[in-house]
Amino acid sequence: MDSTLEKLLVCFITENKENVYRLAFSYVKNAENALDIVQESIHKALASSTTLKSEGSMKSWFYRIVVNTSLDFLRKQKRVQLVDDKTLELHSPAREDAYPDIDLEKAMDELPHPYRTVIVLRYFEDLKIEEIAEVMNENVSTVKTRLYQALRKLRIQMNSEMLEEVK
Structure with missing residues (x-):
């Protein structure tokens, strides 16, 4: 991968970190695990950046990495989900x-x-x-x-x- 495409990838990840986090969270329902998935996804993306063909396919390429990393995590955890404070707040009948x-x-x-x-x-x-x-x-x-x-x-x-x- 040329350095220009790598710089664009880093910019894309930085600009879309909230969306990527939300996507990971939608699978694992835990803030800490979602952050781990995002971090692992970024690591995987940078390590395999040579498979990225063009800037146009960057979004779908990176989202695929996040989805696959999330699914791998769930397989490893065998769907055991810890409930964090944010999730408890969502489920509390306060409002x-x-x-x-x-x-x-x-x-x-x-x-x-x-x-x-x-x-x-x-x-x-x-x-x-x-x-x-x-x-x-x-x-x-x-x-x-x-x-x-x-x-x-x-x-x-x-x-x-x-x-x-x-x-």
Whole structure:
């Protein structure tokens, strides 16, 4: 990798660190672990920077590293999740308006990883379908199908949960 592309990568990571952290946090639900994943992802990106072809593919290339590092972490942890103060605050019934967010968060947690990844990348990270396909190393049509199915599952999940609350 030439030094110009490496400098652009460092700038990209610096400018997008909050988004990258949020993406890692969406998987591990723990601030400390998310920071570890971001740090490991940066290390992996710099170590394998020769595989980066162009500036145009930088975002999807780096997000793929973050997603894969997050999934590797979860595999190693066998989904044992520590709950930190920030997560406890999110789940405490302190404010009435927090409930819809908690329902969405709970529904998102129940989605299989490929579906959750598509939702997070599309609606929280604002990636285009084509960029998501690059990140996930999938066809555009597969991503569209997963997005549709994920939204359907979320809608079904959210509706059934809301119905249970009404009973």
